[in-house]
Structures are given as structure tokens and as C-alpha cells.
Amino acid sequence: MTATVAPTLLHGDVHVGDALPELRYQVTATTVVLGALATRDWRPMHHDKDFAVNRNGTQDIFLNTPNQAAWFERFLTDWTGPHGRLARVTFRMKGSVFPDDVMMLRGVVEETEVDATGCGFVSVAVTLAVEDDTKTTCAARIALPRTAGDNPWARRGDQWLPSPIALPEVDRHVGP
Amino acid sequence: MTADLLPRALEMVGLVQYAEVGEFPVERGYIWSSCASVENGNPLFWDDAVAGALTGGPIAPPTMVSVWFRPHNWAPGRTEVALPLQVHFDLKALFDLPEAVMTDNTIEFHTPVRIGDVLRTHQVLRSISEEKTTKLGTGRFWVIDVVYANQDAELVAVESYTGFGYQRASGGAGS
Numbered sequence: 195m196t197a198t199v200a201p202t203l204l205h206g207d208v209h210v211g212d213a214l215p216e217l218r219y220q221v222t223a224t225t226v227v228l229g230a231l232a233t234r235d236w237r238p239m240h241h242d243k244d245f246a247v248n249r250n251g252t253q254d255i256f257l258n259t260p261n262q263a264a265w266f267e268r269f270l271t272d273w274t275g276p277h278g279r280l281a282r283v284t285f286r287m288k289g290s291v292f293p294d295d296v297m298m299l300r301g302v303v304e305e306t307e308v309d310a311t312g313c314g315f316v317s318v319a320v321t322l323a324v325e326d327d328t329k330t331t332c333a334a335r336i337a338l339p340r341t342a343g344d345n346p347w348a349r350r351g352d353q354w355l356p357s358p359i360a361l362p363e364v365d366r367h368v369g370p
Numbered sequence: 371m372t373a374d375l376l377p378r379a380l381e382m383v384g385l386v387q388y389a390e391v392g393e394f395p396v397e398r399g400y401i402w403s404s405c406a407s408v409e410n411g412n413p414l415f416w417d418d419a420v421a422g423a424l425t426g427g428p429i430a431p432p433t434m435v436s437v438w439f440r441p442h443n444w445a446p447g448r449t450e451v452a453l454p455l456q457v458h459f460d461l462k463a464l465f466d467l468p469e470a471v472m473t474d475n476t477i478e479f480h481t482p483v484r485i486g487d488v489l490r491t492h493q494v495l496r497s498i499s500e501e502k503t504t505k506l507g508t509g510r511f512w513v514i515d516v517v518y519a520n521q522d523a524e525l526v527a528v529e530s531y532t533g534f535g536y537q538r539a540s541g542g543a544g545s
Contacts, residue, residue: 276420281478281479287472356478
């Protein structure tokens with residue numbers, strides 16, 4: 195038996211300029227270490243304060259990039275619900291997030307579009323800041339259902355175009 | 371000073387390098403640890419009924435794609451720490467640039483990753499800049515793509531990193 199899951203947010207409900215619900219989080223050493231281990235990042239600057247301070251010259255251990263990606267994903271899908279299908283993210287790291295920081299994630303819808311296959315996408319500019327200092331920016335493109343019966347996750351092959359702008363041409367041959 | 375090394379590095383541009391198979395199948399314990407680390411309650415990853423309805427069964431959070439290729443910190447017979455994104459470290463060594471940072475990271479998501487998948491990957495150097503000086507020091511920018519596929523050769527994700535390898539202007543230790 196397959197359950198029916200109603201979408202939380204439809205593409206047509208979203209407009210340019212909409213602000214996503216903010217996410218405020220008190221970072222601790224546990225946050226940093228848990229995030230590093232969950233992403234299999236064993237490098238000492240994410241769990242060893244002595245190394246981080248004396249070798250890296252930072253004030254403390256700090257959140258690693260893959261864990262920040264997980265924070266951004268959580269922030270976006272808290273808003274979209276489980277139908278939201280992440281298509282593409284671009285991060286730019288400007289500073290580090292340390293224990294005792296209170297991080298704020300904020301997002302604004304920059305674009306809505308329906309692509310040539312009929313898939314509805316929204317582009318969101320997300321910032322991760324500590325006080326007023328932006329630590330990381332993230333440009334995200336995420337698919338949303340256009341109707342109650344639509345499901346972006348059902349798209350495959352040429353019906354799923356995660357990037358409106360092709361990445362640099364690369365040998366994407368993945369066969370044997 | 372490193373200009374004479376540039377032609378050697380440019381020979382690597384566009385080549386498929388470091389084709390690897392993941393050391394372990396995708397498993398739910400790590401998915402739940404990752405979700406717990408960011409308090410992600412998306413039912414897609416916790417509720418099999420929701421996953422069944424939307425994705426035909428449990429999947430991994432898309433942003434976890436690189437997690438499945440981070441080597442164990444130790445493995446039998448391994449004498450050196452294995453490094454992810456080896457092309458990045460090759461370029462640091464080639465140009466003798468002891469420090470490096472990643473400035474940009476783009477991930478494009480294709481076929482979802484499922485429990486039990488054994489992923490494979492390869493790396494492609496896309497470009498290397500001329501020598502540049504930033505507030506960090508003097509060095510070069512490079513762009514490396516990491517391509518991920520599943521055991522059925524379906525494209526899972528393409529990740530693109532921009533790195534800056536550099537020499538500090540005035541000594542000191544770094545990452």
C-alpha cells in the first residue's frame with residue numbers, strides 16, 4: 195500500500211521576493227563535531243580546538259562545508275516540505291562558524307520558472323550569518339509541485355533538468 | 371616562478387582521473403546521523419510511507435553525495451591517510467603551494483541516491499588560472515569537477531569546486 199502525501203507548498207504559491215521562515219540556531223562544539231563526523235570529515239580542525247587555533251590560526255573548531263550544505267538543505271526543505279526536490283546549490287564561503295555563534299539562515303525567492311519539461315522551479319538566495327556577518331551564501335534551485343498531484347521526484351532522464359545553465363562541458367560518461 | 375609548471379598542469383585539464391568505487395554501500399545510519407546533526411525532520415528520510423509515496427523508497431539527502439566517498443580514517447593495509455579530491459592535492463604539490471582554501475562549491479543533483487547504492491566517482495580538472503595575489507597570498511585558482519554515478523551508471527551528481535592554492539605572503543602555518 196502506498197500512502198498519499200499532500201504537498202506542503204505549490205509552485206504557484208511562491209512569488210519573487212517572498213522570504214523563507216528564518217532559522218536561528220545556537221552552535222555548540224557538539225554541533226561542529228557531530229556535523230563533521232556525520233559527513234565523515236575526520237580533519238582535526240573540526241574536532242580539535244588546539245589544532246584549529248595553533249595550526250589553522252582560527253579562534254576555535256568550525257563547521258565544515260558538507261555540514262553547512264546539510265544545514266542549507268534542511269532550511270530549504272523545512273519550507274518546501276518533502277515534495278521539494280533540490281536541483282542545484284552553489285556555496286560561497288566567506289567566513290567560519292564557531293561554537294557559541296548563533297547562526298541565522300535567511301532566504302529570499304529570486305526567481306520562479308517553469309522549464310521546458312513543465313517542471314516548476316524556484317531560485318532562492320540563502321545566507322548563513324552570525325550577527326550581521328555573512329559567513330556563507332548559497333544560491334539554490336529547488337523544484338516544487340505545480341499541482342496537488344505533481345511530484346518532482348517522479349521526474350527522470352530528460353524530464354529532470356536540474357541546472358538552467360549547463361556546468362562547464364565535462365566528460366560525464368559514467369558507463370563501464 | 372611556477373609559470374614553467376603550468377603547461378604540465380594544463381595537460382591534466384579535461385582528463386578523467388581517480389575513478390573510484392565507494393568503500394561501502396549507502397546506509398541509513400549515516401543518513402540519520404546527518405539529519406540529526408542539522409535537526410532535519412524531513413519525513414522523506416524518517417518515514418518509509420512518505421518515502422514510498424514520493425521517491426519509491428528511502429533515499430539519502432541529496433547534499434550527502436560527497437559523504438559516500440570520504441575514505442575511512444584507517445583501513446587494513448593503508449599506510450597513508452587517503453585524501454578526497456586528490457586532484458586538488460596534486461595541484462598543491464605540483465605548484466608547491468602549501469596552503470589552500472575552497473572558495474566556491476556547486477552541486478547539481480540528478481538521480482537520487484538510494485540505500486544500498488554503491489556509488490562511483492571520477493575527477494576532472496576543468497581549469498587553472500594564471501598566478502594571482504589575494505589577501506591570503508600568491509597562488510592559483512583551479513576548478514575541479516567531481517562526477518558521481520550509481521552502480522547502474524546513472525548520473526547522480528556533478529560537483530564543481532573552485533580552489534585557491536597559495537603561498538602565504540609572510541610565513542606561518544595554515545590548513
